[in-house]
Amino acid sequence: MSKLDLISKDAAQKLDLETKFTMIIDRVKKGTILVLEGGLSPEEQTGLINRVMMQIEFEEPSFAGVELISFFNDPSHSSFWRRSKRQLSFTVVAPSSTVKILRNDNEILSLLLKDSYPPT
Amino acid sequence: MTILSSLLGKKRKTVSIGFCGRVNAGKTTLANRIAMDLAGKKVGKVSSIPHETRETNKVEHIQLQFNGKNLDMTLVDLPGITTKIDYRKFMENHGLTKEESIQRAKEATRGVVEAIKMLDQIDIALVIVDSTKPPFDQIDLVIVGNLEAKGIPIIICANKIDLDEANPQLVEETFNSIHFVVPISALTGENIESLYKNIIIST
Numbered sequence: 442m443s444k445l446d447l448i449s450k451d452a453a454q455k456l457d458l459e460t461k462f463t464m465i466i467d468r469v470k471k472g473t474i475l476v477l478e479g480g481l482s483p484e485e486q487t488g489l490i491n492r493v494m495m496q497i498e499f500e501e502p503s504f505a506g507v508e509l510i511s512f513f514n515d516p517s518h519s520s521f522w523r524r525s526k527r528q529l530s531f532t533v534v535a536p537s538s539t540v541k542i543l544r545n546d547n548e549i550l551s552l553l554l555k556d557s558y559p560p561t
Numbered sequence: 562m563t564i565l566s567s568l569l570g571k572k573r574k575t576v577s578i579g580f581c582g583r584v585n586a587g588k589t590t591l592a593n594r595i596a597m598d599l600a601g602k603k604v605g606k607v608s609s610i611p612h613e614t615r616e617t618n619k620v621e622h623i624q625l626q627f628n629g630k631n632l633d634m635t636l637v638d639l640p641g642i643t644t645k646i647d648y649r650k651f652m653e654n655h656g657l658t659k660e661e662s663i664q665r666a667k668e669a670t671r672g673v674v675e676a677i678k679m680l681d682q683i684d685i686a687l688v689i690v691d692s693t694k695p696p697f698d699q700i701d702l703v704i705v706g707n708l709e710a711k712g713i714p715i716i717i718c719a720n721k722i723d724l725d726e727a728n729p730q731l732v733e734e735t736f737n738s739i740h741f742v743v744p745i746s747a748l749t750g751e752n753i754e755s756l757y758k759n760i761i762i763s764t
Contacts, residue, residue, distance in 0.1 A: 483706025487677050490644055490703070494670040497646055499663045506645025509699050537645035546697055 443474060443539060443554045450479035458485065462492045469536050470496070470504050474552075480511050480529040489534070508535045508552075510545055575633040576764055579683030581676070581708075583700045584611045584641030586689040587720040591747035592618070592638040598753065599623050604638045610655045612669035614640045617679055627757045632764060639679050640672030642700050680707055685714045685763050687756075692719040692727040692744065696735045705740070714763040717742040718756065723749045 446468060453461060466489075468475055481489065486509060498504045510533045533550065544551035580588040592604040605618040618638040625632040648666035651657040657665065680686070686708045690696050696719075708715050719732035722744045729744035736742050741759045745752045 483703045484710055486699070486703045487680075487707055490642070491674055491677055493644060494646075494673045497666070497670050499648055499666060503647070505647035505649075506643070509644045509703075511699060511702065537647070546695065 443472060445474045445476065447476045448478065453477055453479060458488060461485075462489055465489060465534055466492060466496055469507055469534055472536055472539055474533065474535040474540065474554075477532045477534070478530075480532040482529070486511075486532070504536070504538075506537045508533070508537050508540050508542060510535075510542065510550055512550060574631075574764065575635065576684040577635040577637050577682065578760065579637045579639055579679065579686045580689060581639050581680065581683075581686050581704050582641065582689035583691065583698060584643050585609075586641065586691045587747045588641065588689045589614050589618070589638050591687065591689055591718060591720065591745070592620075592636050594747050594750055594753065595756075596620050596623055596636055598750065599625060604636055610651065610657075610665075612641065612646070612665060612672065614638060615665070615668040615672035616640065617675055625757055625760060627754075627761045630761050632761060634760075637679065637683055639676040640669070642673055642676050642704060643669075644700070646670055646673075677707075680704070680713075681711060683713060685716065685760060687716050687718050687760075689718045689720050689747075690732050690736075691721055692729045692732050693721050693724050696732045705736070709739075715740045716756070716759050716763060718747075719744045720747050722746045722751060 456464060465475055493507050496504060497506055512530050539555055541553040541555065543553050580592045582588050589605040589607050593607065596602045596604050600623050602620055604620050605614055607613060617640065619635055621635045623634045623636055625634055646666050646669050648662040651662035651665055652659060688701065688704055690701055705715060717732065717736045717740050719729035719742055721727050722729050723746040733742045743752060743756045743759055745756055
């Protein structure tokens with residue numbers, strides 16, 4: 442069974458960067474899908490990717506990384522990139538072994554949940 | 562310019578050109594295309610198996626002459642950036658042994674870390690986008706966002722236009738308001754002159 446946690450913007454802002462990364466990775470490694478209100482900036486996302494790479498495991502059951510999706514809250518602009526820069530709304534971080542992205546076009550994010558991770 | 566440098570002639574500008582992007586977007590193919598075209602050299606090995614480039618490859622002193630301007634380039638081919646690496650995929654999809662797969666995955670994780678670090682050390686970034694896929698991938702946004710924050714000039718290369726399913730117009734619509742977008746085929750060299758022109762403009 443999958444679990445979803447929504448972390449409020451206020452709660453996320455109280456955490457320093459390292460604590461935030463640790464919190465995200467610890468939860469995702471347990472199979473939780475995280476929704477971070479306010480999102481992660483591109484620099485924060487590369488910091489997170491760095492730490493995810495260091496946590497990847499090569500023994501069963503293994504942690505193979507994350508799906509990382511950011512969503513934006515103003516679909517009125519024609520340029521996806523322009524609105525993505527300025528209107529970051531929330532970021533989803535999910536274990537890649539549990540989640541398959543079916544659709545992500547910044548209007549609809551559709552995720553398929555698998556039950557293969559973590560093993561029961 | 563100093564008197565001495567005036568006497569010695571114009572000093573040729575050297576710039577490092579980074580090839581950045583997702584895994585299997587065609588970074589090494591494009592780097593090879595440019596290096597072969599301008600200097601008869603290759604930068605790295607190309608493979609259909611993901612994460613073929615697991616270490617940064619550099620080729621120095623590639624001379625670009627375009628519209629009367631000279632540029633001394635260092636081509637920096639970075640490993641692909643991703644958020645996930647599952648060694649089992651190499652076994653299932655590419656027939657590698659478990660040992661080969663784990664080794665490749667370990668090297669690939671180090672490659673991603675290195676690629677992110679190297680984003681700080683390039684003068685111009687060519688962000689290679691596979692135009693046969695929707696350009697809304699988070700990795701492209703993360704790379705471009707980081708480069709913008711560092712103030713590094715960006716050229717988006719909408720690659721693989723030789724394929725029927727390519728949609729470079731969508732890549733242009735996505736990024737064109739902010740950055741140069743060049744539809745290109747790294748494989749065939751189609752539109753490479755336009756890329757050279759944009760590199761010169763960006764320096």
